[in-house]
Amino acid sequence: MADASAPPDSIPGPAHPADARPTGPLPAVAWRPVGAAVLVLGVLLTATSTRYGYHRDELYFRMLEPGWGYVDQPPLTPWLARTFAELFGDTLLVLRIPATLAHLAAIVVIALVARELGGRAGAQALAAWGYGTAAIPVAFGHTLLTSSLDLLMWPAVLLCVIRAVQRDPRWWLAAGLVTGVALYNKLLVVALLGGILLGLVVAWPWRTLRRSAAPDRWPLTTPWPWAGAVVALLVGLPNLVFQATNGWPQLAMGAALGENNAADVRSEMWLFQLLTLGPPLALVWLVGLVWLWRRRPLLRFLVVAYPVLLVFTYVAGSQTYYATGLLSVLFAAGCVPVAGWARAGRRRAVVVALVALNAVVCLVISLPLVPVAVLGETPVADINSAAQDAVGWPEYVRQIADVHAALPAEDRDRTVVLTQNYGEAGAVDRYGPALGLPAAYSGHNELWEYGPPPASATVALVLTEAPGAWGDRFEECAPRGRLDNGVGVDNEEQGVSILECRSPAGGWAALWPELRHLD
Numbered sequence: 001m002a003d004a005s006a007p008p009d010s011i012p013g014p015a016h017p018a019d020a021r022p023t024g025p026l027p028a029v030a031w032r033p034v035g036a037a038v039l040v041l042g043v044l045l046t047a048t049s050t051r052y053g054y055h056r057d058e059l060y061f062r063m064l065e066p067g068w069g070y071v072d073q074p075p076l077t078p079w080l081a082r083t084f085a086e087l088f089g090d091t092l093l094v095l096r097i098p099a100t101l102a103h104l105a106a107i108v109v110i111a112l113v114a115r116e117l118g119g120r121a122g123a124q125a126l127a128a129w130g131y132g133t134a135a136i137p138v139a140f141g142h143t144l145l146t147s148s149l150d151l152l153m154w155p156a157v158l159l160c161v162i163r164a165v166q167r168d169p170r171w172w173l174a175a176g177l178v179t180g181v182a183l184y185n186k187l188l189v190v191a192l193l194g195g196i197l198l199g200l201v202v203a204w205p206w207r208t209l210r211r212s213a214a215p216d217r218w219p220l221t222t223p224w225p226w227a228g229a230v231v232a233l234l235v236g237l238p239n240l241v242f243q244a245t246n247g248w249p250q251l252a253m254g255a256a257l258g259e260n261n262a263a264d265v266r267s268e269m270w271l272f273q274l275l276t277l278g279p280p281l282a283l284v285w286l287v288g289l290v291w292l293w294r295r296r297p298l299l300r301f302l303v304v305a306y307p308v309l310l311v312f313t314y315v316a317g318s319q320t321y322y323a324t325g326l327l328s329v330l331f332a333a334g335c336v337p338v339a340g341w342a343r344a345g346r347r348r349a350v351v352v353a354l355v356a357l358n359a360v361v362c363l364v365i366s367l368p369l370v371p372v373a374v375l376g377e378t379p380v381a382d383i384n385s386a387a388q389d390a391v392g393w394p395e396y397v398r399q400i401a402d403v404h405a406a407l408p409a410e411d412r413d414r415t416v417v418l419t420q421n422y423g424e425a426g427a428v429d430r431y432g433p434a435l436g437l438p439a440a441y442s443g444h445n446e447l448w449e450y451g452p453p454p455a456s457a458t459v460a461l462v463l464t465e466a467p468g469a470w471g472d473r474f475e476e477c478a479p480r481g482r483l484d485n486g487v488g489v490d491n492e493e494q495g496v497s498i499l500e501c502r503s504p505a506g507g508w509a510a511l512w513p514e515l516r517h518l519d
Helices: 031-048 056-063 076-088 097-116 121-132 135-142 146-166 171-182 189-203 206-211 223-245 249-275 279-295 297-316 324-341 345-366 393-405 422-431 508-515
Strands: 415-419 440-442 459-464 474-482 497-504
Touching (some): 031 121, 056 076, 076 097, 076 146, 097 135, 097 324, 121 279, 135 324, 146 189, 146 297, 146 324, 171 223, 189 324, 249 297, 279 324, 279 345, 324 345, 393 422, 393 474, 393 497
Parallel strands (some): 415 459
Antiparallel strands (some): 459 497
């Protein structure tokens, strides 16, 4: 993965004036190793895309009606899920195509970041293969999540910003365009922009530029970043209007996630930084941090932006992976000096061996390679929560259908399924019609907005982890079974009770407000 013709830019050292602003043409794009990584990962992700089953978020996306936004997210990822299903068929293979394409595109973007920083074929190959087979990128490339698209959009924004700062300020317009599109996926891209802005304020290398007689005009005193901001606002305006006219539901959702997740996020996020790409590749992005600060003074804002995002992650307490898009770019930066260091045959072998070892471990953890029958006996299910969330849905729905079939015939037409979360509701929506199940309702996130069951529905099959809490909500409730995925995977649904409840107290209109929850 090293390039014998690469310059000896291998070990972080003091900044040189000539390094302030790169001159000359960029290295050629290493299409062969980068394309090979794209091809191999594309085949691997496609071949494994139908193993296990739907993730709970994917089941949820299928249920969401078209809209400019939802209480828990902007519209892009549900729109992709719905559009691909309508165009190519409502199957798991089709549903995951956008995630696969996003991961493959991100591989190319990460390689291009390494090229933008002076990395030749060896650095680009290391960036493509290392990132392409890393733990979190592969997991998000396998499953269609909102974070799957973020891992493409954030590095794409940063690539444009790097080009704008180093070479051509007109690239701020491209950064604004990508940011505007990213707003339709998550508003979190604003946190990335905040980190970039703070980095440009506190880390711009005025002294280095003066010594090198290079232009020292601060980017924020030129019109281009502000023109890029206008582009981002114009592109993202419909989504921002939706948020503003609906009370900024994304902020309420973030607060709810923080309330539920903060303790775990704040304790786990530090180790997560080392595990995101895998421990061997953590060495590379740590080298990238030091190398950017000492050898690429114009890009020191990236070094500052990283702790800014860590602070944001800690304070928000919502999810651990918020800094992953920037961390991937730091990895691409580290590939340049590491590839230069690994020009010698023995060093090259060490780097290749570490990347290969990291790839094997990450692929086993992040992809459904372990047979589902033994998944519960391995540590994979405990490490990869996405694997847990993709197991058991057809079995759970069949068990609910068995309870429904046991109801008196006169009750079946006035029965609904009431679930505790959107994953269960989505599973009933996906598998229930073929088994004769009625519609599913839930108070979870956007599904609460779709309203309560009809007044004619006087019987509810309630899925709950707290069966004792439902006695006051209905005139009568009785347990009728428990969900069991049959393979011993301890996911959120395993062991959940199925209750047969009759006559909601005060009617659905009175009960429905109690059932709303954001998490």
